[in-house]
Amino acid sequence: MVEAQNLSMKYEKDKSLALENLTFSIDRGEFVFFVGSSGAGKSTLMKLIIREEKPNGGVLKVFGRDVARLPKHRLPFLRRNIGMVFQDFRLMEDRSVYENVAFAMTVIGSSRREIRRRVPHVLGLVGLKDKARAKVTDLSGGEQQRVGLARAIANRPAMIIADEPTGNLDPGTALDIMNLLRSINLRGTTVLVATHNRDIVDQFKKRVLYLDGGRLVGDEQKGIYTHVH
Amino acid sequence: MFINGLIYILGETFKGLYRNRWMCITSTGVVVVTLLMLGLFMLVNLNLNHITETVKEEVEIVVYIDEEADRETREELRRKLTEHREVASMEYVSSEEHMERLKRQLGGMLEGYDTALDNPLLSTYEITTVEPETVVRLANEFEQYAGVSDVFYGQGYVEDLFTVTRVIQIIGLALMAGLSVTAVFLISHTIKLTVMMRKREITIMKYVGATNWFIRWPFILEGLFMGFIGAAIPLLMIYYIYELAIEWVIANDLMFLSLLPAEWIITELAKYLVPLGTALGILGSSFSLGRFLRV
Numbered sequence: 001m002v003e004a005q006n007l008s009m010k011y012e013k014d015k016s017l018a019l020e021n022l023t024f025s026i027d028r029g030e031f032v033f034f035v036g037s038s039g040a041g042k043s044t045l046m047k048l049i050i051r052e053e054k055p056n057g058g059v060l061k062v063f064g065r066d067v068a069r070l071p072k073h074r075l076p077f078l079r080r081n082i083g084m085v086f087q088d089f090r091l092m093e094d095r096s097v098y099e100n101v102a103f104a105m106t107v108i109g110s111s112r113r114e115i116r117r118r119v120p121h122v123l124g125l126v127g128l129k130d131k132a133r134a135k136v137t138d139l140s141g142g143e144q145q146r147v148g149l150a151r152a153i154a155n156r157p158a159m160i161i162a163d164e165p166t167g168n169l170d171p172g173t174a175l176d177i178m179n180l181l182r183s184i185n186l187r188g189t190t191v192l193v194a195t196h197n198r199d200i201v202d203q204f205k206k207r208v209l210y211l212d213g214g215r216l217v218g219d220e221q222k223g224i225y226t227h228v229h
Numbered sequence: 230m231f232i233n234g235l236i237y238i239l240g241e242t243f244k245g246l247y248r249n250r251w252m253c254i255t256s257t258g259v260v261v262v263t264l265l266m267l268g269l270f271m272l273v274n275l276n277l278n279h280i281t282e283t284v285k286e287e288v289e290i291v292v293y294i295d296e297e298a299d300r301e302t303r304e305e306l307r308r309k310l311t312e313h314r315e316v317a318s319m320e321y322v323s324s325e326e327h328m329e330r331l332k333r334q335l336g337g338m339l340e341g342y343d344t345a346l347d348n349p350l351l352s353t354y355e356i357t358t359v360e361p362e363t364v365v366r367l368a369n370e371f372e373q374y375a376g377v378s379d380v381f382y383g384q385g386y387v388e389d390l391f392t393v394t395r396v397i398q399i400i401g402l403a404l405m406a407g408l409s410v411t412a413v414f415l416i417s418h419t420i421k422l423t424v425m426m427r428k429r430e431i432t433i434m435k436y437v438g439a440t441n442w443f444i445r446w447p448f449i450l451e452g453l454f455m456g457f458i459g460a461a462i463p464l465l466m467i468y469y470i471y472e473l474a475i476e477w478v479i480a481n482d483l484m485f486l487s488l489l490p491a492e493w494i495i496t497e498l499a500k501y502l503v504p505l506g507t508a509l510g511i512l513g514s515s516f517s518l519g520r521f522l523r524v
Contacts, residue, residue: 076441077438078438084436090433090436092433103437106233106234107444108438108439112232115233151437
């Protein structure tokens with residue numbers, strides 16, 4: 001599903017490499033944590049997977065296609081297969097919970113009928129069925145992240161990428177969100193999570209890829225944050 | 230699927246216009262001023278061209294026949310003029326006919342003169358040429374013919390008219406260019422403001438896989454709408470101004486200024502102003518979008 005070979009990335013303004021010679025492979029249905037301190041390259045890797053940035057060296061294949069060679073007009077179709085979850089939720093604050101989720105479907109051209117059927121379903125999956133009409137600004141942080149999750153899965157993506165999804169949440173709420181991601185993963189969706197959250201990584205015992213200074217320094221199945229560290 | 234997208238795009242277009250209504254009104258105002266100026270210049274130009282064409286058609290060479298020329302010389306002159314390739318038509322006007330015309334023009338002022346005995350007017354040939362541009366050369370040529378006393382032509386007026394038209398065209402184009410740049414600049418800023426306000430939304434759209442065109446359409450339609458309204462208003466204004474001008478010409482007996490009909494003029498102006506207005510709008514919005522679509 002994601003395959004990196006000697007993947008390197010350097011931002012124009014920086015002198016050092018943001019990612020250096022990364023080689024790894026992620027299969028369909030896996031749940032993978034990317035861990036490492038700030039500046040380790042986790043977010044850069046996420047950006048490369050959704051082709052927000054282009055790698056400078058090596059090859060990165062997503063869904064079997066070399067993303068660097070993907071023509072610009074094909075990018076939206078790559079992204080329709082990837083659901084994004086952000087630390088700051090990135091919701092439209094002037095709209096309701098329902099509208100935020102429906103928006104993701106509208107912009108890729110889903111029919112109104114499909115939206116009416118699908119949105120309540122995904123809101124039910126994240127436990128927000130009763131808050132469909134609420135404004136997102138009236139929700140707690142955890143609830144807002146649930147909206148973010150609902151939006152990410154609305155278009156039935158094959159993969160979810162979550163960049164520090166629990167960064168702005170208290171431990172209890174963070175665990176709820178991670179459990180939701182786990183249940184999404186159990187339904188067959190590949191889940192990649194970039195995180196600092198040691199407790200969650202240790203508790204979940206999933207595959208962990210550890211990044212340090214742009215290099216991959218550890219890759220453990222059923223890994224524990226402290227082990228790879 | 231298509232209808233849902235269309236509803237979304239149209240909804241976003243009008244939301245954008247409403248949110249930035251004051252900037253939209255300003256930008257549309259600049260387009261109105263730009264196109265009003267252009268429209269007025271075109272209006273003057275079209276009419277000047279029309280008048281010039283009319284005058285050009287009426288340009289003729291008047292060959293005055295020397296009254297002392299003998300019958301043979303006169304006959305030779307008539308033959309040479311008639312057979313000349315570049316002469317389109319020719320009419321002989323006798324001195325008596327000239328006197329009759331003069332009497333008609335002056336009304337009763339020549340009452341009491343014995344014009345039959347004391348007629349100073351010369352007989353003429355009134356000639357129109359195949360090509361109006363050859364008038365000067367032919368007039369000079371005819372002047373050399375035996376039996377010709379003098380030659381008159383009205384070419385000077387036409388040249389003056391051409392110069393005026395050209396000057397108006399150049400001033401108009403320069404003004405237009407300046408105003409067009411201002412309009413594009415202002416529209417681009419208005420749209421940029423809308424884009425900035427919706428930056429988060431655009432980023433989300435990019436992340437969930439909206440195509441660039443789906444994101445662009447509302448902004449392009451905003452620009453197009455501003456440009457279109459910016460073209461429609463000056464057209465209406467010009468129509469009423471022109472109607473007033475025609476009424477004024479009629480009221481002041483200036484019918485020799487043969488003006489073009491208002492409906493024809495407006496149709497002609499619309500052919501240029503509407504596409505130009507919408508193009509200015511689209512151009513303005515396109516300038517402001519590029520950077521924001523690079524997610």
